[in-house]
Each structure stands twice: as structure tokens, then as C-alpha cells.
Amino acid sequence: MTADFTALMNQAAIAAADAIMEVYLRGAIASEKADGSPVTEADQKAETIILAILAETGLPVLAEESVAAGRIPELGGRYFVVDPLDGTKEFLKRNGEFTVNIAYCEDGHPVRGVVLAPATGQIYWGGPEGAFAGEVRDGEITGVGSLQVSHAPRPRIVASRSHGHAALAELCAALEVAEDVSVGSSLKFCLLASGEAQLYPRFTPTSEWDTAAGQAVLQAAGGVVLDLDGVPLTCGHPEQKFLNTWFVAASSRDLALAALAHMVRFAET
Incomplete structure (x- = not known):
């Protein structure tokens, strides 16, 4: 059905x-x-x-x-x-x-x-x-x-290094990010799904309806969307007012976990 x-x-x-x-x-x-x-x-x-x-x-x-x-x-x-x-x-x-x-x-x-x-x-x-x-x-x-997602030794990141969270510059340096590409709304997930970028770290609040559709598209293309615990982002949480934690979307689980290792440190400070 x-x-x-x-x-x-x-x-x-x-x-x-x-x-x-x-x-x-x-x-x-x-x-x-x-x-x-x-x-x-x-x-x-x-x-x-x-x-x-x-x-x-x-x-x-x-x-x-x-x-x-x-x-x-x-x-x-x-x-x-x-x-x-x-x-x-x-x-x-x-x-x-x-x-x-x-x-x-x-x-x-x-x-x-x-x-x-x-x-x-x-x-x-x-x-x-x-x-x-x-x-x-x-x-x-x-x-x-x-x-289909793509992979690169130096990933392209969907974020702005000049206007992002304080952790973003360190994350870009640690992962040797090649360049950033910026686009609005859930098109960020679609850039990853189409292979035009490989990494989308999110340091600011989002709601479940902001991410669910893009997450499904990216996952279908071979990518992942993980929360700070390293598990796939989920929906249907009224106790959280349907708000997401920080998360990372990536072309591979390995890249997502590498990014999360840096993001978690900042989330705890």
C-alpha cells in the first residue's frame, strides 16, 4: 500500500x-x-x-x-x-x-x-x-x-563558514572541507542526495516538518541523517514540541560520525 x-x-x-x-x-x-x-x-x-x-x-x-x-x-x-x-x-x-x-x-x-x-x-x-x-x-x-550520493576526500559542506555556529570553522578545518555551498530550506538535503555536496551539520533548531521529507530523500539516495547520539533522526515527539536536536546529514555514516565527534563537544559546553 x-x-x-x-x-x-x-x-x-x-x-x-x-x-x-x-x-x-x-x-x-x-x-x-x-x-x-x-x-x-x-x-x-x-x-x-x-x-x-x-x-x-x-x-x-x-x-x-x-x-x-x-x-x-x-x-x-x-x-x-x-x-x-x-x-x-x-x-x-x-x-x-x-x-x-x-x-x-x-x-x-x-x-x-x-x-x-x-x-x-x-x-x-x-x-x-x-x-x-x-x-x-x-x-x-x-x-x-x-x-545517488557522492563521496570525496575533501567534502563540500552545506553551510556558511562566515555566518554559522562557532563550531563550524573548527569542523571545516578538522574535516578538511573543500568549500561550502549555501541554499535555503530542505534543498540542503537534496544537494547531498544529488551528490553536489557531502555534509550538512545543523547547529540551530529545526522542527520535524523541516527535516523529515529531506531526510527520506537523502536516505533513499544512500546518505544518513543522525542525531547527537549517532542514531537516525526520528519524528513524532510531542514531548519535545516536535523540535530536533542538533544533527548531521552526510553522504556516509563514517563522515556523519566524524562530524558528530566535533559537534558533540560543542553541544556539551
Whole structure:
């Protein structure tokens, strides 16, 4: 049954992207949520569309704007995790680096994910069958190709050395990082999945809906996303307000553990 979810998730992401771009092209005004983060009409329209399409599965959906409004479902063992507009700040800056994120989880583990960048039409998805990318044109996915992580003696890092956490410069030096590449939203995971970078350490807070879809895509491409304990990042933690710890995404477990060895020291200080 779960094999059918990918097509439905892609359909939901494409429909949400159309609504987002309608708002994007005419301009959006942001309001502020209780946590101080911005929200726009596009976030809310996209989430409504996604929830309506996923409703046919009968599964619960953990969705960012619903959670912000206090609507938190009983998740059980199988559910979706949705960020209707990841990168609202990028959306407001009009730099195109925002995404629609939809993940399907089993027992807290993201096993399928879709990440769609509405402004460019780039779409990435992954699951047990592998990871793939294509372009959305007129509501259809074209130019589909498979994704696979890459490995390099000197990894490329998805982070900014000049604007990152204090630990980032040391991490770059210790791992002999070749260069950094910067991009907004969950496209960071997609850069790793497509082999354009190998390492993404995260030193600042994220929510589960920020990471679940990208994590599923990266894992399907052969990569890993590990928390500070060195185990795969999981979802469905209301006791943590659905917030992630620091984590590292990487093209291999060995590279992730090497990065974590440095990150853990800073987390303990």
C-alpha cells in the first residue's frame, strides 16, 4: 500500500506549489506566529490543499500550521509530516529557495519523502525504490533521473563558514572541507542526495516538518541523517514540541560520525 503514497504525495506537493506561486507572484504579507516565525497566506493555502489530498489515505498528518493552531493529531505508527512552505523567510525575500515538504513515516522513521521547489519546478522524492529528481512543468513531472550520493576526500559542506555556529570553522578545518555551498530550506538535503555536496551539520533548531521529507530523500539516495547520539533522526515527539536536536546529514555514516565527534563537544559546553 505504501508504494502508492509516493504518487499521492507528489500530487499534493504539485497542487500546493501552484497555490504558493499564485501568492508569490502577486506578493505576500507575513504575520507573526506565537513563536515569532513568519507565516503567510501561501503557507495556509498550501497546507489546506495538502491535507485535503492526503485525507484519502485515512492517516494522521502532522502539519506545521495545524500544530501552530493547536491541532495535533494522535499519530500512531503510520502518518505524514508536512511543511507546506519550508523557507518562509526565503519566500518573503523572493530568492526562490523555498520548498513544499511531505514525508511519510513509519514508527517515527521517515521512509518516503517529497521535496518540491515551487519557484523552479525542481522536485525530489525518495523511498525504498530509490531517490529521484525531475522538473514539474504544467502539472506533470518530466526529465526524471535517479539520485545517488557522492563521496570525496575533501567534502563540500552545506553551510556558511562566515555566518554559522562557532563550531563550524573548527569542523571545516578538522574535516578538511573543500568549500561550502549555501541554499535555503530542505534543498540542503537534496544537494547531498544529488551528490553536489557531502555534509550538512545543523547547529540551530529545526522542527520535524523541516527535516523529515529531506531526510527520506537523502536516505533513499544512500546518505544518513543522525542525531547527537549517532542514531537516525526520528519524528513524532510531542514531548519535545516536535523540535530536533542538533544533527548531521552526510553522504556516509563514517563522515556523519566524524562530524558528530566535533559537534558533540560543542553541544556539551
